[in-house]
Amino acid sequence: xxxxxxxxxxxxxxxxxxxxxxxxxxxxxxxxxxxxxxxxxxxxxxxxxxxxxxxxxxxxxxxxxxxxxxxxxxxxxxxxxxxxxxxxxxxxxxxxxxxxxxxxxxxxxxxxxxxxxxxxxxxxxxxxxxxxxxxxxxxxxxxxxxxxxxxxxxxxxxxxxxxxxxxxxxxxxxxxxxxxxxxxxxxxxxxxxxxxxxxxxxxxxxxxxxxxxxxxxxxxxxxxxxxxxxxxxxxxxxxxxxxxxxxxxxxxxxxxxxxxxxxxxxxxxxxxxxxxxxxxxxxxxxxxxxxxxxxxxxxxxxxxxxxxxxxxxx
Amino acid sequence: xxxxxxxxxxxxxxxxxxxxxxxxxxxxxxxxxxxxxxxxxxxxxxxxxxxxxxxxxxxxxxxxxxxxxxxxxxxxxxxxxxxxxxxxxxxxxxxxxxxxxxxxxxxxxxxxxxxxxxxxxxxxxxxxxxxxxxxxxxxxxxxxxxxxxxxxxxxxxxxxxxxxxxxxxxxxxxxxxxxxxxxxxxxxxxxxxxxxxxxxxxxxxxxxxxxxxxxxxxxxxxxxxxxxxxxxxxxxxxxxxxxxxxxxx
Numbered sequence: 001x002x003x004x005x006x007x008x009x010x011x012x013x014x015x016x017x018x019x020x021x022x023x024x025x026x027x028x029x030x031x032x033x034x035x036x037x038x039x040x041x042x043x044x045x046x047x048x049x050x051x052x053x054x055x056x057x058x059x060x061x062x063x064x065x066x067x068x069x070x071x072x073x074x075x076x077x078x079x080x081x082x083x084x085x086x087x088x089x090x091x092x093x094x095x096x097x098x099x100x101x102x103x104x105x106x107x108x109x110x111x112x113x114x115x116x117x118x119x120x121x122x123x124x125x126x127x128x129x130x131x132x133x134x135x136x137x138x139x140x141x142x143x144x145x146x147x148x149x150x151x152x153x154x155x156x157x158x159x160x161x162x163x164x165x166x167x168x169x170x171x172x173x174x175x176x177x178x179x180x181x182x183x184x185x186x187x188x189x190x191x192x193x194x195x196x197x198x199x200x201x202x203x204x205x206x207x208x209x210x211x212x213x214x215x216x217x218x219x220x221x222x223x224x225x226x227x228x229x230x231x232x233x234x235x236x237x238x239x240x241x242x243x244x245x246x247x248x249x250x251x252x253x254x255x256x257x258x259x260x261x262x263x264x265x266x267x268x269x270x271x272x273x274x275x276x277x278x279x280x281x282x283x284x285x286x287x288x289x290x291x292x293x294x295x296x297x298x299x300x301x302x303x304x305x306x307x308x309x310x311x312x313x314x
Numbered sequence: 315x316x317x318x319x320x321x322x323x324x325x326x327x328x329x330x331x332x333x334x335x336x337x338x339x340x341x342x343x344x345x346x347x348x349x350x351x352x353x354x355x356x357x358x359x360x361x362x363x364x365x366x367x368x369x370x371x372x373x374x375x376x377x378x379x380x381x382x383x384x385x386x387x388x389x390x391x392x393x394x395x396x397x398x399x400x401x402x403x404x405x406x407x408x409x410x411x412x413x414x415x416x417x418x419x420x421x422x423x424x425x426x427x428x429x430x431x432x433x434x435x436x437x438x439x440x441x442x443x444x445x446x447x448x449x450x451x452x453x454x455x456x457x458x459x460x461x462x463x464x465x466x467x468x469x470x471x472x473x474x475x476x477x478x479x480x481x482x483x484x485x486x487x488x489x490x491x492x493x494x495x496x497x498x499x500x501x502x503x504x505x506x507x508x509x510x511x512x513x514x515x516x517x518x519x520x521x522x523x524x525x526x527x528x529x530x531x532x533x534x535x536x537x538x539x540x541x542x543x544x545x546x547x548x549x550x551x552x553x554x555x556x557x558x559x560x561x562x563x
Contacts, residue, residue: 011475071480072443073452097473101455104408104440108447113409113528116438130537131436135331136340139533180483181452184468188476197474201561225562233492243458243472243493249437250492252474258561268330275540279561281552296543299552309549314562 001032002124005060005083007075007093007103008038008050015049017198018094018152020159023053025152026092027160028121033057037082037171039075041068051166060086060171069183070098076105081173083110083147089124095151095253096197107149115140115150117253129153133249134272154197155255155276189242196245199228202256202277204247207234208263208285208303215240217304218262221311230254232264248273263303266291283307315425315484317360319394320415320442321374322350323385324435333536340534349388352430355490358497359460360428361393368462371395373422377414379403383513390508391500397511398422402518408436412444413523419449424485426467431456431489442489452482456491 004026009016019036026034036050036059043061050059060082066074079102083091091106093099095117107114120128125142127150142148196202203225205218215235222229230247231240247254249269255276262283264270271294274280282295283306292298299306325331326346333340349357360372374389376382377400386397400414419427432439446453454460454469458477461468462484471478472491482488546552556562
């Protein structure tokens with residue numbers, strides 16, 4: 001049977017919800033044990049949050065000053081050592097920029113391949129994952145006698161519930177850590193809005209907004225709905241919004257209950273980021289826009305008229 | 315300093331991918347092939363670093379079949395000094411690609427290896443990280459800004475929380491995100507010039523890399539299609555529909 005290690009993602013002393021989504025994926029593998037590895041300078045708070053996730057067997061907390069920031073070159077050798085020493089059959093991490101950065105490095109240290117973006121568990125070593133921007137779904141089989149390293153497409157899994165009470169164990173790893181990689185700074189658009197990846201509602205704007213100023217109508221609607229704000233690649237490239245709002249193949253993959261696409265034509269690279277959304281609403285002046293092919297509700301018209309009207313009506 | 319650039323050939327990003335009816339793969343016969351867009355960005359960044367005087371030589375590396383020569387010539391026409399073609403007919407998975415690149419790195423001793431963050435065919439997003447691990451050197455993934463100062467590089471990375479800046483000692487692996495730069499267009503005279511640039515050809519089998527599929531792809535399927543919904547005539551009808559579904563109050 002399987003023994004699974006999940007690498008916790010956290011920032012500023014808070015556990016990222018992607019970790020609980022990985023637990024749901026791990027449960028589908030059919031595990032005897034699901035342990036969560038917390039690498040931090042001071043892991044106590046994050047470890048306590050992880051211990052609270054249902055079905056977590058135990059939390060392994062590694063406290064080292066080098067773990068103050070999640071640098072791949074620093075995390076990967078610790079993940080590899082924890083996986084090997086603990087006799088794990090699977091190591092999972094979310095397919096967020098954190099997991100994408102760190103886990104392939106750990107896989108290479110362990111000498112094994114990685115299954116990226118697991119969207120479905122077909123067996124302990126058999127998974128489905130999207131390729132070609134989600135235009136094809138492949139079934140991949142990993143060798144059953146090797147450690148399985150994989151990133152989890154978080155939009156495919158609901159977060160495991162809270163209410164667990166797993167033990168937290170301090171883990172000492174005898175691993176030399178490199179100093180060749182140093183954290184300088186993180187600049188994030190501080191916002192009170194919900195996090196794009198976990199939000200139940202998302203309002204996204206595209207190139208048709210035409211300017212950064214015009215994006216205000218998107219923010220206004222989002223705030224009225226309690227929604228997160230997203231954007232198409234075109235809007236980010238044009239500099240209307242920061243890059244961390246990009247939704248799609250190379251940006252964030254999301255699965256909100258409600259997705260409202262405004263002035264977004266619907267390039268396949270964008271659609272792959274939203275195809276698991278519950279309900280998709282599209283507002284666009286071009287009745288032929290591909291976004292209408294997948295939208296549950298489509299409204300053709302001038303967004304500068306429709307969006308304020310919608311904001312007033314909800 | 316020498317910069318090594320990974321330069322993969324993939325199905326062009328504009329091609330609508332079709333899964334074969336028997337689930338054995340996707341249709342690639344007769345479809346347009348192009349450089350992986352992220353690799354074009356990597357090559358552009360390397361050329362700019364050469365133009366700034368940070369690097370003297372830019373070398374592109376392609377792992378692919380013998381008919382990838384035209385693709386490699388494009389990289390040379392864009393401005394690379396020379397190319398290395400590792401020939402194989404196998405579809406190469408990231409761990410093997412990283413092992414191949416490691417062999418090339420051992421021979422070429424570059425100061426920076428620039429790779430795309432992912433290839434738009436398999437969407438794996440692994441090779442750069444794996445190469446950095448095997449090489450035991452730093453990695454700076456998803457770069458949107460690269461500044462080289464002596465023996466270190468300051469790299470701004472596009473991460474979920476915003477923009478993270480890290481400093482890495484060189485040599486290092488850097489993988490590119492979309493907004494690092496806008497690749498130049500290839501001009502006709504450069505295509506002519508590229509014809510005389512050297513391409514070194516190596517057989518994958520001669521590199522002493524254990525190849526073979528680590529992961530077996532057993533089936534290809536088209537994605538589940540969302541069904542087309544309804545068109546509403548105005549905001550009132552939209553709000554009413556969303557209320558019925560309990561999505562707005």
